[in-house]
Amino acid sequence: AQSVTQLDSQVPVFEEAPVELRCNYSSSVSVYLFWYVQYPNQGLQLLLKYLSGSTLVKGINGFEAEFNKSQTSFHLRKPSVHISDTAEYFCAVSDRGSQGNLIFGKGTKLSVKP
């Protein structure tokens, strides 16, 4: 079975500051890794995903994440955040052999202040 831990439930940052949202996972099988974002009153939108190959993955809105197999981590980063990045961010994993069922972390609320 897989599990995902997002240690930070809330992350407040000032506009134009860098941010890192942490995600660690546990799995006995190979997994795919995802970051989803949820803006207020909207559904979940894919930011980026790691399937294979380069461990640094670039996504939409200037976000990137790095897969670290030895540390079982997939932290999300952005060098300079905007007010519009205020949202909840979910890390998720999927068993490569499954039908794609996603196992989510509890989410991190990013709050960008002017």
Next chain:
Amino acid sequence: EPEVTQTPSHQVTQMGQEVILRCVPISNHLYFYWYRQILGQKVEFLVSFYNNEISEKSEIFDDQFSVERPDGSNFTLKIRSTKLEDSAMYFCASRASGLAGGETQYFGPGTRLLVL
């Protein structure tokens, strides 16, 4: 851009009543999912559906739950006799065929269910 839609956006019901949550997945997608998120908790997988049958389900998806694709466009989640603990946001998702667990799932905006 195609999107997953869900109706209603909010539903309030009395304990013991049946509810049906509706989803219209993206038209050329073949795999369908329901997830739920209880307030303050993580998003949890309920069930996946492919080729007109359930392909996987979680422990949460007990006999009170059922899913159906009644026509070529809708995908529904029925809760037969709602309990207080069924109060949650329910998300529908769909994906095209392809790289199984690596294929992107597209989520609807959710239905917020409140059981009184």
